[in-house]
Amino acid sequence: MRQKLFLLLTFAVALTVGSRQFTAAAEKAAEKAKDDRVVKDGMLVSFDYTLKGADGKVIETSKGKEPLTYVHGQRRMIPGLEKELTGMKVGGEKHVTVKPEDAYGPVNKAAFQEVPKEKIPTNGLKVGAVLAAKSPEGQVIPMRVHEIKEKTVVMDMNHPMAGKTLVFDVKVVDIRPQPAPPAPAAATPAKPATPAAPAKPAEPAKK
Numbered sequence: 001m002r003q004k005l006f007l008l009l010t011f012a013v014a015l016t017v018g019s020r021q022f023t024a025a026a027e028k029a030a031e032k033a034k035d036d037r038v039v040k041d042g043m044l045v046s047f048d049y050t051l052k053g054a055d056g057k058v059i060e061t062s063k064g065k066e067p068l069t070y071v072h073g074q075r076r077m078i079p080g081l082e083k084e085l086t087g088m089k090v091g092g093e094k095h096v097t098v099k100p101e102d103a104y105g106p107v108n109k110a111a112f113q114e115v116p117k118e119k120i121p122t123n124g125l126k127v128g129a130v131l132a133a134k135s136p137e138g139q140v141i142p143m144r145v146h147e148i149k150e151k152t153v154v155m156d157m158n159h160p161m162a163g164k165t166l167v168f169d170v171k172v173v174d175i176r177p178q179p180a181p182p183a184p185a186a187a188t189p190a191k192p193a194t195p196a197a198p199a200k201p202a203e204p205a206k207k
């Protein structure tokens with residue numbers, strides 16, 4: 001009896017140790033799989049960044065905020081930065097300089113337009129003021145006051161960072177497969193029509 005109990009206890013201990021080893025191995029494998037992930041097309045990438053101008057002044061940063069998240073390869077990131085992020089792993093850091101042609105493009109002279117001064121709100125008559133206009137399709141177009149003349153105002157519709165060299169310090173914090181799009185909701189079957197009530201028989205004529 002004692003021998004049987006000893007064997008059962010030994011088996012239980014072995015099973016517990018084996019279970020722990022399997023769990024540890026699974027966790028290690030999952031961690032390794034995560035470490036092996038690289039930034040490539042179709043991956044959901046999160047990264048911290050600090051953006052500076054060529055003069056070294058900070059323009060924007062994610063410090064104290066949520067990381068910036070995007071799907072790599074869908075052209076939702078400026079080309080020069082997306083190219084440099086390709087191949088990076090979680091924890092990777094990089095200093096990236098992006099020329100205007102790989103960022104928001106050069107300044108387009110055709111994007112400067114003169115409009116009558118009376119068309120501009122009084123509080124917008126200031127160089128650098130940002131206003132919004134609507135295209136014929138209803139799209140909102142931001143534009144900046146570039147110059148104020150006697151009767152007209154020169155508006156600049158270039159992106160605010162057009163023509164600028166951008167300097168990024170980035171750190172990849174997460175890489176995961178892009179989640180599958182939600183399945184379309186099943187159509188609700190049409191409710192059957194309520195049958196019409198039978199016609200009431202006519203009463204016989206009184207004699």
